[in-house]
Amino acid sequence: MPFTICPFDHKVIAAGSLSITTGIAVFTTYKWLSERRRKAQSNVYESEKLVNEYLAFHFANEKNIRLDLIPSSALDFPKRCADLCLKHSETLLKFNSVSRALDIGCAVGRSSFELARKFQEVIGIDYSQAFVDACQQLKDQDSRVYFITDEGELTTGCSAKVAEGI
Secondary structure, three states: OOOOOOOOOHHHHHHHHHHHHHHHHHHHHHHHHHHHHHHHHHOHHHOHHHHHHHHHHHHOOOOOOOOOOOOHHHOOHHHHHHHHHHHHOHHHHHHOOOOEEEEEOOOOOHHHHHHOOOOOEEEEEOOOHHHHHHHHHHHHHOEEEEEEEEEOOEEEEEEEEOOOOO
């Protein structure tokens, strides 16, 4: 029996391999983007509801909040934290020509704004892009409307305002 070699075009193998690899890459990218989108939608820290709650926690006062929902001792907590930091850094601020503060986990930024009263530069960092966007809007426009949930679907509109002199 004679031995014969069949002529075979290697371009067919290369084209097949390329199409399979491309298909796998497209499918993998699709799955990755779908998972990323699903995680972003399920991330509670990116919801408007939580942004509103944090704005209320940071900026609510006795005039625009029902005290049966939030104890009055909880009001201005981020400001009190910033005041405590400022108190302990007074000596440092007197002798330093450049003063900077870093607020890690700044949420919607009330402490960062309060620190800006004395520090030349304040950098606020937070994991939630929605919180950072709310803080940026406050910085650019000095105020932002938010809603406090009273009961069920009932809400009360409020305004978060950056204090004058900041």
